Amino acid sequence: MPVTFIVNPAAGKAGLWKRFESLWSGRESAVRFTERRGHAEELARQALRAGYDRVAAVGGDGTLNEVANGLLSAGNLPSWFALAHLPAGSGCDFARHWRIPPRPQAWVTLLQEGRVERIDVGRAAWGGPQQAGRFFLNIAMAGLPGDVVAAMEASGKPLGGTLSYLTATLAQLLRSRAKSITLIIDGREYPTRPYHLLAVANTSMTGGGMRLAPDADPCDGALDFVAVEDIGLPRLLWHFPKIYRGAHLAIPGVIHCRTMRLDAESSEDVLLNIDGEPLGRLPARFQVYPRALPVLLPPQDGTT
Numbered sequence: 137m138p139v140t141f142i143v144n145p146a147a148g149k150a151g152l153w154k155r156f157e158s159l160w161s162g163r164e165s166a167v168r169f170t171e172r173r174g175h176a177e178e179l180a181r182q183a184l185r186a187g188y189d190r191v192a193a194v195g196g197d198g199t200l201n202e203v204a205n206g207l208l209s210a211g212n213l214p215s216w217f218a219l220a221h222l223p224a225g226s227g228c229d230f231a232r233h234w235r236i237p238p239r240p241q242a243w244v245t246l247l248q249e250g251r252v253e254r255i256d257v258g259r260a261a262w263g264g265p266q267q268a269g270r271f272f273l274n275i276a277m278a279g280l281p282g283d284v285v286a287a288m289e290a291s292g293k294p295l296g297g298t299l300s301y302l303t304a305t306l307a308q309l310l311r312s313r314a315k316s317i318t319l320i321i322d323g324r325e326y327p328t329r330p331y332h333l334l335a336v337a338n339t340s341m342t343g344g345g346m347r348l349a350p351d352a353d354p355c356d357g358a359l360d361f362v363a364v365e366d367i368g369l370p371r372l373l374w375h376f377p378k379i380y381r382g383a384h385l386a387i388p389g390v391i392h393c394r395t396m397r398l399d400a401e402s403s404e405d406v407l408l409n410i411d412g413e414p415l416g417r418l419p420a421r422f423q424v425y426p427r428a429l430p431v432l433l434p435p436q437d438g439t440t
Contacts, residue, residue, distance in 0.1 A: 138164045138165065138166075138188050138189055138190070139163075139164075139165045139166075139188065139189070139190040139191070139192055139220075139247060140165070140166045140167075140168060140179075140183035140186070140188045140190070140191050140192070141165060141166070141167045141168070141192045141194055141222075142168050142170065142176050142179045142180060142183070142191060142192065142193050142194065142195075142199070142203055143167060143168070143169050143170065143194040143195065143224075144169075144170045144176065144194065144195030144196070144198075144199040144224075144225070145169050145170070146170075147194070147195035147196050147199060147224045147225045147226070148196060148224070148225050148226030148227075149223075149224045149225060149226070149238060150195070150224055152222075152224045152238060152239075152240055153194055153222075153224055155240040156194075156222065156240035156243050156244070159240055159241060159244050160244060160247075166183070166186075166188070168182075168183075170195075170199065170202075173202075174202065175202075176193065176195075176199055176202035176203045176206065177202045177203070177205050177206035177209070178206065179203075179206070180202070180203045180204075180205075180206030180207050181206045181207070181209070181210055184206075184207060184210050184213075184217070185210075188217075189216055189217060189218070190217070190218055190219075190220055190247065190432065191203060191207065191217075191219050191220070192219075192220040192221070192222050192243075192247065193219065193220070193221050193222065194222045194224050195224055195225045196223070196224070196225015196226055196227050196228055196412075197225060197227050197228060197229055197230055197273075197274060197411050197412050198225070198411065198412055198413055199225065200221050200230055200273060200411075201270075201271075201272065201273060201274075201410075201411040201412075201413065203219065204219060204257065204271055204273055204429060205270060205271050207219060207429070208257065208271050208425075208428065208429060213429070213430060215430075217430055218250075218252045218430045218431060218432045219429060219430065219431050219432065220246060220247060220250065220431070220432040221234075221236060221431070222236075222243045222246075223236055223237075223238045224238065226300070226344065227301070227343070227344040227412060228344075229274050229275075229339065229341035229342055229343070229344065229345070229412075230273055230274055230339060232341050232345060233274075233339040233340050233341050233354075234339075234433055234434065235434060236433075236434060242434075245434075245435070246432060246433075246434055247432070249435045250432040250433055250434060250435060251432070251433050251434075251435060251436060252430050252431070252432055252433075253355070253430070253431060253433050254427040254428070254429065254430045254431075255273075255338075255354040255355055255427065255428075255429055255430075255431055256338055256354050256355060256356070256357060256358075256359075256424050256425065256426050256427060256428065256429075257271050257272065257273055257338065257354075257424075257425050257428045257429050258271065258272045258273075258276055258336060258338045258359050258422060258423070258424055258425070259271050259272070259422070259423055259424075259425060260272060260276040260336075260408065260410050260415075260416070260420055260421070260422050261420060261421045262408060262415075262416035262417060262418070262419065262420035262421075263416060268415075268416060270410050270411075270413075270415055270416075271425075272338065272410050272411045273338060273339065273354075273411060273429070274337070274338060274339045274341065274342060274411050274412075275335050275336065275337040275338065275339065275341075275342045275348060275349065275352075275409075275411070276335070276336045276337075276408065276409070276410050276411070276422055277333065277334060277335045277336070277342070277348075277408070277409040277410075278317075278333075278334040278335075278400060278406050278407065278408050278409070278417075278418055278420065279314075279315060279317075279331055279332055279333045279334055279406055279407075280305075280308055280309070280312050280332050280333045280364075281333060281335070281342070281343075281409040282406065282407025282408050282409045282414065282417070283308045283312070283407055284301065284304045284305050284308045284343075284409070285304075285407075285409040285412060285413065285414045286407055286414045287304050287307070287308060288300060288301065288304050289414050299344075301343040301344050301346075302343070302344075305343065305376075306376075309369070309372055309373060309376065310369070312332055312369065312372065314330035314331055314332045314365070314366035315330060315331065315402055315404040315406050316328050316329065316330050316402060316403065316404060317329065317330075317331050317334065317400055317401070317402045317406065317418065318400070318401050318402065319334075319363075319398065319399070319400055320398065320399040320400075321361065321393070321395050321397075321398050322395050322396055322397055322398075323397075329365060329366075330365065330366040331363050331364060331365055331366070332364045332365070332366065332367075332372065333362075333363065333364040334361075334362075334363050334400055335348050335349060335360075335361070335362040335363070336359045336360075336361055336395070336398055336422040337349030337352040337359060337360040337361075337362065338352060338354045338359055338360075338424070339352055339354050340352045340382070342412070343412075345380060346379045346380055347379065347380060347381060347382030348362060348379060348382075349362050349392075350382030350385070351385075351392075355427075356394075357396075357424065357426040357427070358394040358395060358396055358424055359394065359395055359396070359398070359422065359423075359424045360392070360393075360394055361391070361392065361393050361394065361395045361398055362385070362390065362391065362392050363390070363391040363392075364389065364390055364391075365389040365390075365391065366389075367387075367388070367389040371387075371389075375387050395422075395424075396423060396424055397421065397422070397423040397424070398421070398422045398423070399419070399420070399421045399422075400418050400419065400420055400421075400422075401418055401419035401420075402418045402419070405417060406418040408420060
């Protein structure tokens with residue numbers, strides 16, 4: 137099927153594209169390179185209007201998020217269409233969840249033999265009466281993760297995605313202060329309490345391999361909500377490694393449930409992290425859009 141490749145030339149592993157291109161040469165396709173933030177959204181809408189059967193986002197989670205937002209903003213997607221992710225970025229948590237490897241030969245198999253499945257997407261809206269919004273495929277977060285991604289925006293990723301996120305997280309942990317937040321979960325309001333972290337997850341991973349929401353299933357019609365109450369800095373640091381194994385949900389002070397819609401507000405300045413991007417602050421609303429996005433996933437036999 138004809139494919140449009142939307143390639144981020146500044147992605148952390150952009151060199152994989154050249155290796156893939158030599159394997160894919162000769163097949164019907166178009167290649168578009170992003171030139172600025174937000175450009176992938178425009179290119180995705182153009183590819184959809186041009187009638188392409190497949191759009192492949194080549195880059196990290198940020199590139200994938202832009203492409204997905206461009207497609208979803210166009211309305212209902214046709215039944216014959218699917219989005220593919222070729223992970224060539226520094227984090228690629230969406231690909232980790234679906235076990236799409238960063239190997240060009242595996243990408244060929246994905247495009248030729250992959251299965252199409254409609255998955256859920258989340259949407260975060262912020263700014264008072266929800267004036268700004270963003271779809272997310274992985275995880276939307278508030279609090280400590282917002283501070284982390286804001287710091288990374290300023291410093292970049294000198295150690296690559298996983299190590300840069302780890303060091304930035306540890307640095308923010310040392311200065312982390314829980315902030316008072318009021319939650320409304322599926323219409324039920326909860327008392328205002330101090331939280332270090334809120335996460336509304338569609339897939340299981342963030343930060344280059346942190347299993348923040350290990351039970352999240354992007355095909356179950358709901359989002360997984362994970363929150364960390366004010367448990368004190370020593371306990372935060374002691375339990376932090378458990379997040380890479382997904383073993384943190386049993387810790388006292390960690391809340392976990394499923395939700396269709398969650399509202400969060402605070403009188404303090406609480407930053408958001410939407411699929412790894414520093415976007416907005418509380419108050420915000422998070423909700424699920426079931427089966428909204430057709431994506432190309434590895435074959436059931438695991439041949440990738």
